[in-house]
Amino acid sequence: MFVKQLSMFIENRSGRLAAACNALARKKINILALSLADTADFGILRLIVSDPDDGHLALKGAGFTVITNDVLAVQVEDKPGGLAAILDVLQKAKINVEYMYAFSSIKTKRAALIFRFEDNDAAIKALTKASIGVMSKVDVLGQ
């Protein structure tokens, strides 16, 4: 059910983002989805990559602070109201969303969203009950 996401700490100075991407490129790791959350002083870069374990090592090797955690990839209907419907289900079930960002899945070629929930298990329950598709790791990574 879960997809591994890499989160890393980036200072707000030029070249850091490029350095992170280069570290992954050197190890032939592909970035599938990316989100940059930032404050005035620093940012957190969140990545879905083709090989999360190697990706973690590559970024650590390049000197970054990085952790891996579990997120959910949720299928969204590619039409107006698609996202609203999902958020409605979550709100009724009182599920708190920490953050989210969009990406396109290789396999299904449908719009999808990466979600980090306060309570992942409760979220899975609520979404499954509402027949909303939660993508597996295989769906996301294509292998």
Added chain:
Amino acid sequence: MDDLWVKDFLPREQLEKLQLERLRKTVAYVRQNVPFYARNMAERRITEDDISTLADIRHLPFTVKNDLRDNYPFGLFAVPLEQIVRTHCSSGTTGKPIVAGYTRGDIDLWSEVMARTFHMIGVTPRDITQVAWGYGLFTGGLGAHYGLERLGATVIPISGGNTEKQVMLIQDFGVTVWMGTPSYCLYLIELAKQMGVDLTKMKLRIGIFGAEPWTEAMRDEIQQRMNVKAYDIYGLTEVIGPGVSSECEAQHGLHIFEDHFYPEIVDPKTLEPVPDGTEGELVITTITKQGMPVIRFRTRDITRLTRGKCPCGRSVCRMDRVSGRTDDMLIIRGVNVFPSQIEAILLSIEGTQPHYQIVVDRQGSMDDMEVRVEVQDSFFSDKIRELEKFEAAVRTKIENVLGLRVRVRLMEPGSIERSMGKAKRVIDQRKGK
């Protein structure tokens, strides 16, 4: 009141005889009343009987800041707590403060040395004086206050802050003497300018500064922009607070009230006494204090002594303005800060000790301190909110422990420069400013 001033002019022979008498009495007193000193002296098999000349003081053991920390809170007091009428605190090297205790006699003594300080600077009972050092646990405000009252001047106990009101009172009350930290003074001068008040047209004639080091350049600036003669005074909480030494009107060094505070200069490495005129670490022994006497307290301040006669006629020896420290203590906006305190704070918040760095600068008049912390995997959170909470927790704890507002900046690992594997803890960019 005249008896008081005479003490600064005692012939050296008489002064030294008095010092030896008081030193012997103090050594006996602490040996009998303070277990810490009794132990130290027993270890060295030394008693007051071994002190037959002032030079024999070198046989007594040193006391350092950590000794006060280890005996927190009242372990170095020589009297029962009931006889202590005042306590004051100052920064220690980790979380706990240094505590000083005063008997009624000590408060009188303190008032006396402060009154002598003000008198030698030229303050009179006709002066309107504004005390902008902090009143409270800090020794600056109350120390000055009692000395001014003893002198008979008119005191405005405004403490620090409230700067617009400070400027207003300077105008409305006709303040003639202002005292505080030099950096706060510069800030006040700037604010007065913004308020459209020309301080040089006020009745101000004297400025008295201490609690932090300041350069001749700062002195010139204050004298020019406030139209005052600016004086330096020196002290430390472990000895008494302000009132250890002061510039006189001749400003040829700071006169030490050595009938109460016996000074030595030692080589900071060998700890051997050095001759007059040679720079080294100032060591002070209190020879009249009752509540918390200190024997050979290492101040970590670097200076040198002159025992020749001053143009003002005073015979009490002089020290140069302090030129630096032998430890890593910083003074920021008048507050003592040890890098190890920052370490202890980070440890208490995260349970880990990330690499950190303290960067100090001065923009305009005020010291500015930034604490840079490398983010480690162990406390890196994926949520912005958590990292911001961490930043805020560090900032708040530093404010609570040190009484200082600082900025906290999170950094990537490895971004704090290291030398020989050890991170460079402090970058002080204020030098010479």
